[in-house]
Amino acid sequence: MRKKHWMVLLVFGLFILACKKDHPVKEEIERFLGFQKPSNFPEPVYNFANNKVTKEGFELGRALFYEPRLSRNNTITCGSCHIQSAAFTQHGHDVSHGIDDRLGTRNSPPIMNLAWSKAFMWGGGVYDLDLQPITPITTHEEMDESLENVLNKIRAVPKYTAMFKQAFGTEEVTTARFMKALSQFMLMCVSSNSKYDQVMRKEGTVFTADEQEGYVLFKEKCASCHSEPLFTDGSFRNNGLGTSAVNDQGLYAVTLIETDRYKFKVPSLRNLKYTAPFTHDGRFLSLDGMLEHYNSEVRDTPNLDPQLRKNGRLGIELSATDKLKLTAFLGTLNDEAFINDKRFSEQ
Amino acid sequence: MKNTYFKIASLLSVLSIGFAGCSKKDSPTPEFQEANLAPLSIEFDNIVGARTFTLNNTGSPYKNAAGEQFTISFLQYFISNIKVETAAGNSYAVNPDSSYFLIKGADKASRFAKVHVPEGDYTKVTFTLGVDSLRSTMPIDKRTGVLDPAAGGDHENGGMYWGWNNGYIFFKYEGNSNVISDDASGDPTGKKQFKYHIGFFGGYSVPTINNIKVITMDLNAAGIAKVRKDRQSNVHLFVDLMKVFNGKTPFSIVAHPNVMFNDFSSTVAGNYVDMFKHDHTEN
Structure with a gap:
């Protein structure tokens, strides 16, 4: 009896495997x-x-x-x-x-x-x-x-x-x-099946030391806009990109409200490994370039987000180590499944 | 011969009886009952100043107060949320599901907004030029008929839905005038076209420009609407498109050849709200 059960399971398992190979529509x-x-x-x-x-x-x-x-x-x-x-x-x-x-x-x-x-x-x-x-x-x-x-x-x-x-x-x-x-x-x-999700759902995976430190940094420096677990708060903000050649004015173009000029939707940070280039006009080809923007390239244009103007400084201070750790953490948001x-x- | 006279006489008498039957003078005002519905139509008869409305009449163009000659190539606008009121103050709003009409300059048959209201004598008609904010934010299932985003094709052909900024164009008025320059401040295609696409219902979550116009016509002077089941009462309005240019805030075509999604749209809407004049009522 028990043997029979195993046989059935084995045959069933083989069937699924076979389907996986030959028929992507197994689901x-x-x-x-x-x-x-x-x-x-x-x-x-x-x-x-x-x-x-x-x-x-x-x-x-x-x-x-x-x-x-x-x-x-x-x-x-x-x-x-x-x-x-x-x-x-x-x-x-x-x-x-x-x-x-x-x-x-x-x-x-x-x-x-x-x-x-x-x-x-x-x-x-x-x-x-x-x-x-x-x-x-x-x-x-x-x-x-x-x-x-x-x-x-x-x-x-x-x-x-x-x-x-x-x-x-x-x-x-x-x-x-x-x-x-x-x-x-x-x-x-x-x-919703990135390493981050698995860690949060306590599915047996844990962050590495760098990822964990990056997570702490993330919560301190990024999470006010890119809030968990979607990694966006869904709001529209001016992140100091400066005006583009086509002078895309973002939210202003649909509301004609002066305080909406140059505001764009905060994008999620999930799956960055697969989605470069970044920002609304794709001007940053790498994550490194994007992080450096926040560190040293934020421009003071109308309606700049207050988060990017703190203590008399434009942008968010990020050291080389900070960037490495943040990158390690952001890597846990990639969802291969x-x-x-x-x-x-x-x- | 005598026979013929007799025939004519009898025909005339039958006709006059017919006319008398149509005369509403002795028709008593029925009791106002919400369920006692009868047909009413509001006719949106487009005119241009002192002249009739004709598309592309290049041989005899219109002239606005700024002295600019122009022709009209396209006209469409939404009329919605029809409401009537009696002298006694009884009012009735047509069910919103059947109270949206697209008046098309190129389609004479579209000039009537046909609704059903309780039998009664109405002294006021109220309607919206545009699509109210409630309907502008409704789920896709409620957007049927003239409100179907697929209706009318693309913007070159009569589509009235703004996909990129969820909402409807309330009033779409296009034409040509030789005063329009061929550069970016006019019409770079060289067709000397002016385009007024006026929308803006006030915004989904934050308030934006609101160009929805609610218009009330007092029917007392030119004839109240006597709505009865056995006939078609028709409130005949003239819609004077010249008012777009010559209204409260007159403007020239050359100064504003394209008004779509910008602040000046409110000025255009402020002008076209005065287009409507009650000419008479056919009872």
Whole structure:
């Protein structure tokens, strides 16, 4: 009897292994758990009551995320600028590179932990995930398509009408369903399995001495804006970058409020290993460059964050050792499982 | 011959009976009951100063107070949240789910905002030019019909949704004028186009410019609306687009050829709030 059990488990195990090698869609046969809040994360801000994540909705959203018909000439997908291996950013591009080789003015932000995001885009303007995809679809430098055309193209594909039926009950392709499906996929892209998370959840991993010292430094010098566990407080701040050649004024452009000039959304510090270059216009190619900015390059422009003007000094003093330790700690925020999770890959 | 006269006479008498039947003079004011709904329409009849509204009339352009000649190539605006009030002070607001209308200059049929209100004699009609802040921040499911962000295609074709700054364009008015320069301060494409895209509902979380305009028309002078089940009462408004330039704060096209997302949008909205004039009511 006992032997039989072992045999069954062994065969089952082999089956899973075999699936892992040959079929990246192994997860498809596993039970779909829907959106799961990591135990060390706060309650999400997204209204799940209005859009329950289902297996069918998520899969439809994933198909749409990787669907080139979302762009005018069917060449660009969401995944073109939000590449999973780069933690859903466009690694190596300072500003996003869209349709017809056109260049935008900002760095592709990651599709990650969006269920906790109150505002979208580097400069705000979008406050509901269900409305966010309209921006890249209609932007001239990104997908350059109208939402109406996208929906018409999707309606003409039997694969999609079938998927809409599975996800929403009928084949009807509406703006709301299209947006909700995309949201379901994006909401599932939760990065919560970094070493930091495992340490916080006491899963048996511990920080090295450098990481621990870096963590202490981080809490002292960085956490007021990049607050745990999302490593952003979701606010908009001027971090002293100085004006850019295109004079991007950030939040001001959508509010026209003088005190919003040059404020940009505080980005998360998760997955920095995969997401360089950094800041809204991708001007810093390395973490070292970014840290040096805070140490010695902060410029006094209107609305500079008060955190960057303390004791008569601009910026945050960081010694070479501080930088090493901070870098060690920030390394614990990289989530390899996230960038390799087959559920989020193009199928 | 006699027969013909008789026919004509009887036809006339039938017609006059018909007319008499249509005359509302002796129709008593019904008791105001919220559930007793009847049709009412508000007609937004676009005009330009003393002239009718015609798109692209390059042969006979319009002229504003600054003396600038111009033609109109595109016009669309949202009318929403219709409310009526009787002389006795009974008021009724149309259910918001069926109270959003997009008036399109290129589509004559779109000039009527058709609603249902309780039978009654109304002396006031109130509506919003634009989309209120509540609807501007509603979930995607509530954004259907003219509020569907996919409606109308892209901005070149009639789309009224601002994706990059969650909100609707309330009033979209475009045209051409030879006074517009070909450089960056005018229209670098050389098409000599002016574009007024006015939106701004007041902001999601922090207050921003609010260009939502609530307009109340007093119907007493030009005819109250007698709303009854067996007929269509129509409040006929003239909407004078010349007021955009010649309103409270007159401005010249050459000084402001493009007004979209900037502070001057409030000046334009402050002018267009006075576009509406009640001409008459068809009961």
